[in-house]
Ligand SMILES: Cc1ncc(C[n+]2csc(CCOP(=O)(O)OP(=O)(O)O)c2C)c(N)n1
């Protein structure tokens with residue numbers, strides 16, 4: 004007998020699904036059984052925690068552009084998926100979650116593990132969440148979950164009661180009250196109207212100092228962004244998720260923006276008369292021009308994101324590459340290149356500043372130095388994943404991204420614990436390429452050490468075995484410690500901020516992986532070389548200094564005042580913190 008679950012697996016294959024990140028339980032056993040009967044039609048990859056499975060599905064979407072699929076059982080398994088699905092929602096990624104549910108006969112009976120899953124997923128999968136209550140309904144629920152995930156770039160969710168999974172599959176009858184759906188999705192060409200393109204071009208042509216800001220939505224438009232930037236004599240800042248879109252070695256690329264951004268990006272935004280924003284939802288207004296200081300043009304595939312961070316004069320719905328291509332013939336080349344020259348000077352200076360900051364001593368290691376030394380060693384086409392913490396500061400600023408590299412980060416949700424699952428998904432999708440992830444010790448202890456078990460279990464399937472985890476061990480939830488100091492004016496609260504020590508490298512070795520603990524600044528280069536040459540996944544544990552401040556591009560008066568208050572309130576590490584801050588500021 005073909006069960007509903009068997010038919011589901013067939014339908015998933017028809018949608019091109021080749022891999023599911025899932026974790027079993029009796030609520031989803033019907034589907035697990037069907038996957039096993041379908042043999043290798045769909046690969047089943049099992050993380051150690053459902054949240055990691057959802058991050059992996061999201062990572063698959065981020066590294067491939069395809070739908071990522073995760074699966075969990077009813078009750079606790081489903082609950083565990085939620086954070087990873089919010090990551091997909093916040094960063095606009097297509098993910099389908101398939102979750103089991105108690106049998107229909109038990110629903111509403113306070114049954115064991117009974118959670119109202121449609122209600123639970125109603126916000127995160129608000130574009131589409133549906134319970135399959137009858138065999139003939141399954142087909143269109145699957146078709147809609149996939150099509151809507153792709154069209155709305157969001158997570159969607161299919162809830163499957165246990166008894167429905169085991170029932171005989173049924174096609175919808177040709178009668179009233181049935182749905183007759185099909186498979187497949189083709190992305191449209193999305194272009195603004197001609198008059199709107201002209202309006203945008205007029206604004207850009209009138210500007211004398213044009214700043215561009217690109218985000219993840221500019222992926223696939225690198226050539227077009229460079230051509231437009233050249234024509235307009237513009238500088239280009241990159242929101243964090245836009246970091247891989249353009250290489251960092253272009254002289255007019257000012258790098259990141261925001262708290263973890265660069266001084267050239269800050270100056271670019273404060274000094275421009277025209278802002279062209281492409282595929283970005285970068286949220287912090289204080290790093291954009293003040294309202295009225297610049298004329299704004301924005302391009303985004305999603306109208307919901309338009310004129311949201313800055314009031315735009317021309318807010319165009321369009322695909323980045325197509326729209327920029329259509330805009331190009333309407334733009335006049337700026338003959339006065341002085342603004343561009345100003346930007347390039349500021350960028351060159353900034354790289355020198357970063358090099359000097361990275362050269363300063365740390366106790367024992369200055370984390371900036373590690374990223375500085377890593378950049379030229381990064382293999383071509385490396386797959387990068389960065390966790391949430393101060394690591395993302397160094398990744399955003401110091402790491403020099405080159406063309407051909409791909410990267411993922413939990414940008415808008417900014418969740419800890421995403422980087423290792425992302426990198427695992429990247430390896431399953433592109434197993435011939437090396438992957439590197441950057442993770443704080445807090446994030447390692449939250450979930451990373453568990454997912455290293457997943458790495459140890461699967462890595463032999465990967466064509467290129469290189470999977471490097473750079474653990475930044477500072478025994479501190481450092482990013483939040485600095486936020487307490489600089490944003491709240493509080494001293495470090497050791498009881499909430501200290502992270503217990505853990506032997507990450509030794510633990511990796513106990514799993515059969517490579518592992519080195521690095522506490523000598525003179526050995527950074529050799530340790531990186533060893534990790535990059537390893538023939539198995541490798542944990543490079545860097546003992547680094549929590550007192551090196553992740554400085555914002557410009558220290559405001561309020562931040563300076565808070566910093567002093569933190570000291571006045573008796574910050575436990577005040578002396579070292581002040582010394583390191585002064586050195587960094589004046590480097
Ligand atoms: C799931 C989750 N919990 C809490 C936070 C708040 N938070 C942001 S960064 C951070 C500290 C991270 O510490 P660690 O991983 O050690 O990195 P570090 O900042 O020390 O480099 C915390 C607690 C978060 N972003 N995500």
Ligand SMILES: [Mg+2]
Nearest residue numbers: 443444445479
């Ligand atoms: Mg830490």
